[in-house]
Amino acid sequence: MVTVQENYYAQPELAARYDADADGRRDIPFYLALVRELAPSSVADVGSGTGLLCSLLVRADSAGMKVAGVEPQQTMLDVARRQPLADRVEWIHGTAADLPAAALDLIFMTGHVAQYFLDDAAWAAVLQDIAQSLVPGGRLVFEIRNAAAEGWRGWNDDEPRPVPGGSLRRSTTMTGDLATHIDEWTIGARTFTTRETLRFPDDATIAGGLDAAGLEVERSWGNWDGSPVTPDSPERIIVARKLPRDPTAGTGTAAFRLH
Ligand SMILES: C[S@@+](CC[C@H](N)C(=O)[O-])C[C@H]1O[C@@H](n2cnc3c(N)ncnc32)[C@H](O)[C@@H]1O
Numbered sequence: 001m002v003t004v005q006e007n008y009y010a011q012p013e014l015a016a017r018y019d020a021d022a023d024g025r026r027d028i029p030f031y032l033a034l035v036r037e038l039a040p041s042s043v044a045d046v047g048s049g050t051g052l053l054c055s056l057l058v059r060a061d062s063a064g065m066k067v068a069g070v071e072p073q074q075t076m077l078d079v080a081r082r083q084p085l086a087d088r089v090e091w092i093h094g095t096a097a098d099l100p101a102a103a104l105d106l107i108f109m110t111g112h113v114a115q116y117f118l119d120d121a122a123w124a125a126v127l128q129d130i131a132q133s134l135v136p137g138g139r140l141v142f143e144i145r146n147a148a149a150e151g152w153r154g155w156n157d158d159e160p161r162p163v164p165g166g167s168l169r170r171s172t173t174m175t176g177d178l179a180t181h182i183d184e185w186t187i188g189a190r191t192f193t194t195r196e197t198l199r200f201p202d203d204a205t206i207a208g209g210l211d212a213a214g215l216e217v218e219r220s221w222g223n224w225d226g227s228p229v230t231p232d233s234p235e236r237i238i239v240a241r242k243l244p245r246d247p248t249a250g251t252g253t254a255a256f257r258l259h
Pocket of ligand 1: 009022046047048049050052070071072073076094095096109110111112113116
């Protein structure tokens with residue numbers, strides 16, 4: 001019988017090796033370049049995990065940009081506080097609901113954090129919290145795996161595969177738009193079994209939540225090489241801007257389109 005121990009992020013041994021698993025990720029240079037271009041004076045990373053992006057942002061910054069990392073899992077925050085220049089980041093143990101109102105130029109949800117909101121109500125709520133925390137004209141930047149590309153189909157291992165420090169065997173089941181993966185880890189002499197459910201919302205669901213929160217899609221990409229969103233591109237990488245509400249402006253933005 002499989003005993004599912006816990007959330008991956010609550011296991012100190014797994015949290016401590018998260019950045020090794022994430023080695024070579026392509027989103028980080030993409031987002032660092034975007035921050036250089038947008039030059040915000042304040043940034044928050046919702047679901048900041050091990051704090052890697054926050055740490056890299058303060059390391060790259062020479063203009064005194066304020067950086068906050070928001071993370072509900074204390075185990076991950078403990079890792080984050082050990083990142084280089086972590087003392088220059090404001091760490092918040094919580095969620096987007098804990099961000100100050102009308103305070104931020106840019107809010108990130110990286111590492112597919114946007115897929116942790118498992119139904120329309122949760123998606124609407126986090127976007128409302130984020131919109132309230134942005135200054136007018138402020139931006140939300142995030143990515144979601146393209147539901148239509150069905151990338152979850154590749155999340156099954158017949159045999160354990162090597163990962164830094166050990167091995168992993170993953171099995172995934174899909175129910176509606178929710179993918180649940182059970183991961184059997186062997187790290188050194190220890191084994192862990194973790195379970196996680198992620199949502200794969202379709203484009204209309206993504207856009208509907210943004211629209212309801214008053215966030216207009218400004219730019220989008222379909223992959224980390226900067227290629228456009230297409231029906232089968234692996235990602236929806238989105239920059240959405242908080243616009244001042246214009247009561248004469250009809251139904252709002254609905255600007256997330258394939259192109
Ligand atoms: C895949 S990790 C991504 C971490 C980091 N953003 C990165 O890119 O490396 C997902 C993170 O989201 C956090 N998380 C889960 N549910 C959340 C929620 N409702 N609000 C904020 N963060 C959440 C988890 O604790 C975990 O640290």
